[in-house]
Amino acid sequence: MSSEAIKTSVFSILGNIAFASIKFVAGVLGNSYALIADAIESTADVFASILVWIGLKYSTKPPDENHPYGHGRFETLSTFAVIGFLVISATVIAYESIQNIQTPHEGPKVFTLFVLGGIILFKELAFHYVMRKSKETNSSSLKADAWHHRSDAITSVLAFVGISVAILFGDGFEAADDVAALIASGIIIYNAYRIFKPIISEISDEQIYEELSNEIIQISKSVSDVIAIEKIHVRKMGMVYYVDLHLIVNANFTVMQGHTIAHNLKDEVRKRLPEIADVLIHVEPDRVVVN
Template identity: 60%
Template sequence: MIEKSKRQLALKTAWFSIFGNIILALAKGITGVLGNSYALVADAIESTTDVFSSLLVVVGLKYSTRPADENHPYGHGKAEAVVTFFVVAFLIVSAGIIAIQSIKNIQTPHASPEPFTLVVLLIVVLIKGLSYRFVSKKGEQLKSTSLKADAWHHRSDAITSLLAFVGISIALLMGDGYEAADDWAALLASGFIIYNAYLIFRPALSEVMDEHKYDDLVEQIRIISENISGVEATEKCFVRKNGMVFNVDLHLVVNGDITVRDGHELAHIVKDTLCTQIPEIADVHIHVEPDTF
């Protein structure tokens, strides 16, 4: 079962993203409208979708950390990866909206953005960069797929804001004929958002499909198990990620002359030791094999 403190830390991190995105979405939207910058308005649209996707992360974290029950004997951890798919969908939708409006703006003559928009964008890039580092660190610490996805939202926002800064700078420096540089920046940002959506989608799909990506953890499991008295070797070792925890299937090789009771007790010792030394492991299913047949 997920430790209560981990669950609370994950939820606090998600709420940090929500409140931060609300403030930045309002700031970018107002500045974009007043400063005649669609790149900033597009950035505000992305931040708004980030708010909804972060709310989904909260829902997913709450549901995925529920204990196992009769209908879900392995727990509800896969819900976190499923929620990540919805987060990706929000990104794709926002990228589509930004791209369509950018193309319309490129085809329509308009005034250049106001210089003060650059100051706002620099502040946004700084805040989003720091937010990415904070949320990404928590995602790694908690082994949370959805928090890692949320971190990528922050990084995506930082880069799209940087692109907007470049576009507005070109429009202001080059003058007449370059007013659409701002819109081209927004269009480029939409492509980057799609790319980020793929980077978020891939590990979530890997988790749902139980793809093997945990060689370091497997090696750690083998070392701990083989150092326990009575264990001669380990054979098969499969690891599945389930939310913020892992389920392990492990084959132990033991002396073929010991009793069934002794083998059973040894398996429990190995399981308890692994769960104690590697807190991210929720459960270990052990098959005991004799060293000789």
């Protein structure tokens, strides 16, 4: 799972380097600030993808004496960095767009539309590929990286529209692609917010994993001598989950019997849900709590 996530992050790095270069050259030669702004966003994507790669590398290190819960938070921290790069790139694009709108300049060249057409297609495909990998690996930083690709596709679409308007309508509409770049910066900020919200929930251990909790409860029903699950708390650490739960068993069982039932439940949960790294179980007698 972790190796797939790392390979996907390398794909993003190489793709962003290639397209940032193509956009910048085409933007300068084609006299299109929308395309140059797109290149700026892709350059930020390169650094963001490198941070995702670093975060994934560190987050997959096994637990040690000083980090008994592993190093999963590194992946979360890299996601914050990705959000920061989104905000910075959007701010730079917005500022430069406003400057260019106020300054008379020559309109963009037709060939930039063909460059953008290829970029839009690739970036949309890259979004779906990286998003699929983020779901397969349960990686929040890959999800953020996928939205970087989608943001890139959106800015490219808007640049395509702006350049088309500037070319079709000619004099007086030279700034159309700059306006498109300005609109794109707002969309990038919105996407940054969409990534930021669930990450805050993750890092604050908010209980938002109801579906996973219900799966664990269903699994517990298949384990012998489990009466019920009284409480269950789930926290996400990088690409894995840690679970704390209260298990209710017969009050007449010995400590050894309760211990065995708890281990049987833990083993069954981890076997059927490999994304769960560990389960901490507190055993309760049924005469104290009846569910």
